[in-house]
Amino acid sequence: MSEPIPSLAELHALGAAQQPAYPDPDAVAKVVAELRNRPPLVFAGECDDLRGRIAEVAAGRSFLLQGGDCAETFETVTAGNIKNKLKVLLSMAVVLTYAAQVPVLKVGRIAGQYAKPRSRDTETRGGVTLPAYRGDAVNALAFEPDARRPDPRRLLEVYNHSAATLNLLRAFVKGGFADLRAMHNWNADFVHNSNVDSRYEELSDEISRALAFMVACGVDNDQFRTVDFYSSHEALLLEYEHSLTRIDSRTGAPYNTSAHLVWAGERTRQPDGAHIAYLSRLRNPLGLKVGPKTTGADARELVERLDPDCEPGRLTIISRMGAGYVRDALPPIIEAVEATGRKVAWVCDPMHGNTFETATGYKTRAFSQVADELNGFFDVHHELGTWPGGVHVELTGDDVTECVGGVDELNEADLANRYETACDPRLSRNQSLELAFLIADRLTDGRIHRVNPVQEFQAEDF
Ligand SMILES: O=C[C@H](O)[C@H](O)COP(=O)(O)O
Numbered sequence: 001m002s003e004p005i006p007s008l009a010e011l012h013a014l015g016a017a018q019q020p021a022y023p024d025p026d027a028v029a030k031v032v033a034e035l036r037n038r039p040p041l042v043f044a045g046e047c048d049d050l051r052g053r054i055a056e057v058a059a060g061r062s063f064l065l066q067g068g069d070c071a072e073t074f075e076t077v078t079a080g081n082i083k084n085k086l087k088v089l090l091s092m093a094v095v096l097t098y099a100a101q102v103p104v105l106k107v108g109r110i111a112g113q114y115a116k117p118r119s120r121d122t123e124t125r126g127g128v129t130l131p132a133y134r135g136d137a138v139n140a141l142a143f144e145p146d147a148r149r150p151d152p153r154r155l156l157e158v159y160n161h162s163a164a165t166l167n168l169l170r171a172f173v174k175g176g177f178a179d180l181r182a183m184h185n186w187n188a189d190f191v192h193n194s195n196v197d198s199r200y201e202e203l204s205d206e207i208s209r210a211l212a213f214m215v216a217c218g219v220d221n222d223q224f225r226t227v228d229f230y231s232s233h234e235a236l237l238l239e240y241e242h243s244l245t246r247i248d249s250r251t252g253a254p255y256n257t258s259a260h261l262v263w264a265g266e267r268t269r270q271p272d273g274a275h276i277a278y279l280s281r282l283r284n285p286l287g288l289k290v291g292p293k294t295t296g297a298d299a300r301e302l303v304e305r306l307d308p309d310c311e312p313g314r315l316t317i318i319s320r321m322g323a324g325y326v327r328d329a330l331p332p333i334i335e336a337v338e339a340t341g342r343k344v345a346w347v348c349d350p351m352h353g354n355t356f357e358t359a360t361g362y363k364t365r366a367f368s369q370v371a372d373e374l375n376g377f378f379d380v381h382h383e384l385g386t387w388p389g390g391v392h393v394e395l396t397g398d399d400v401t402e403c404v405g406g407v408d409e410l411n412e413a414d415l416a417n418r419y420e421t422a423c424d425p426r427l428s429r430n431q432s433l434e435l436a437f438l439i440a441d442r443l444t445d446g447r448i449h450r451v452n453p454v455q456e457f458q459a460e461d462f
């Protein structure tokens with residue numbers, strides 16, 4: 001049984017990094033009271049299912065695909081946007097499942113990813129300094145004093161937009177949209193102009209033939225109709241996360257019911273800080289981001305706090321080292337955690353350690369560095385004999401121009417064409433698919449242990 005969740009006041013007393021400076025505490029209290037009355041967005045039993053599935057990842061029998069926007073915005077909660085993100089994640093999952101023949105666990109960075117930690121509290125433009133944009137959960141992106149003032153009522157909008165997003169996602173994944181037999185349609189709206197597309201089309205044709213064969217052999221057609229899809233976000237804003245925490249009536253344990261999985265970010269994982277104190281009490285599966293300065297001892301201390309019962313599937317460690325550091329910085333962390341006997345899922349975020357700013361002021365990432373970090377991650381796990389359990393990516397289903405390189409050979413001048421992110425640069429739909437093929441190649445290069453597809457593949461694994 002978990003210890004009780006500390007009160008918000010107790011958490012703040014521990015020191016909470018990256019919280020908004022709300023000007024009106026009464027307005028915050030009102031919003032918290034209102035959120036505490038709202039129905040949960042996810043069911044505790046679903047979080048338990050996800051924990052079981054992450055245990056499969058940790059055991060080397062499955063691969064975790066976690067992805068979505070850097071920062072969701074209220075304005076982009078539209079059917080088209082949600083559908084495109086789901087389509088690219090499903091397409092990536094198909095590539096991984098079929099080409100690499102590993103079951104793929106699908107987790108969106110979605111339906112709650114509205115708050116951003118920032119390097120600086122303020123932003124200065126043309127001699128004017130305003131509070132930094134901290135995500136739609138806190139303030140608005142426009143560089144104006146009113147827009148940048150933190151407004152707690154935005155947390156109610158986070159709840160509303162997350163509920164609408166989850167509702168549509170559940171309809172898509174259970175209602176037939178994600179049917180494997182419809183995989184050609186997921187890409188019908190895209191311009192087919194790259195070698196990634198032809199690889200994908202070839203693979204879809206092969207899958208269609210394989211499915212027709214299986215159906216002809218008597219496999220139940222309906223098994224391909226639905227998929228399991230989970231939600232996740234960084235548990236950053238204590239007021240929001242705490243208000244959506246509920247005691248499960250079945251077990252008496254506390255769950256964050258705003259998402260299936262929540263994670264501690266690189267900037268908020270102080271072992272004695274508020275975020276770790278809060279997360280350690282939850283029964284949800286948890287993520288932990290670790291950067292290049294994390295030592296083995298740091299990692300050990302954090303996993304002992306977050307996973308005191310050494311429960312397989314409890315923890316997903318998401319490394320975000322940077323292409324130049326991953327090969328040196330990751331091994332001591334893996335060794336220290338594995339030495340504790342814990343079974344964690346090891347996941348690579350190849351985005352956050354590889355951000356740079358162009359001379360024209362765009363924050364971007366080079367696809368080559370993203371690929372290099374991923375390759376480093378696979379190399380390290382190969383050398384240590386551990387399972388490279390998954391990938392965590394910032395992506396969108398649209399043809400944005402935010403990261404340079406990749407199949408469309410985007411250069412710095414192209415960034416101005418469709419730079420739409422509210423915070424960090426995301427992979428476009430083509431770059432995301434290209435990444436999936438790259439991962440599939442690493443998983444099938446004969447050096448990484450994988451499951452026997454014939455014995456272990458089940459339709460619901462897709
Ligand atoms: O997404 C992650 C962080 O919020 C982001 O990288 C911070 O960006 P900044 O350095 O521009 O504040």
Ligand SMILES: C=C(OP(=O)(O)O)C(=O)O
Pocket residue numbers: 070117234264265266267289290320352
């Ligand atoms: C802020 C993020 O990452 P990190 O904590 O790894 O910097 C993020 O994933 O949005």
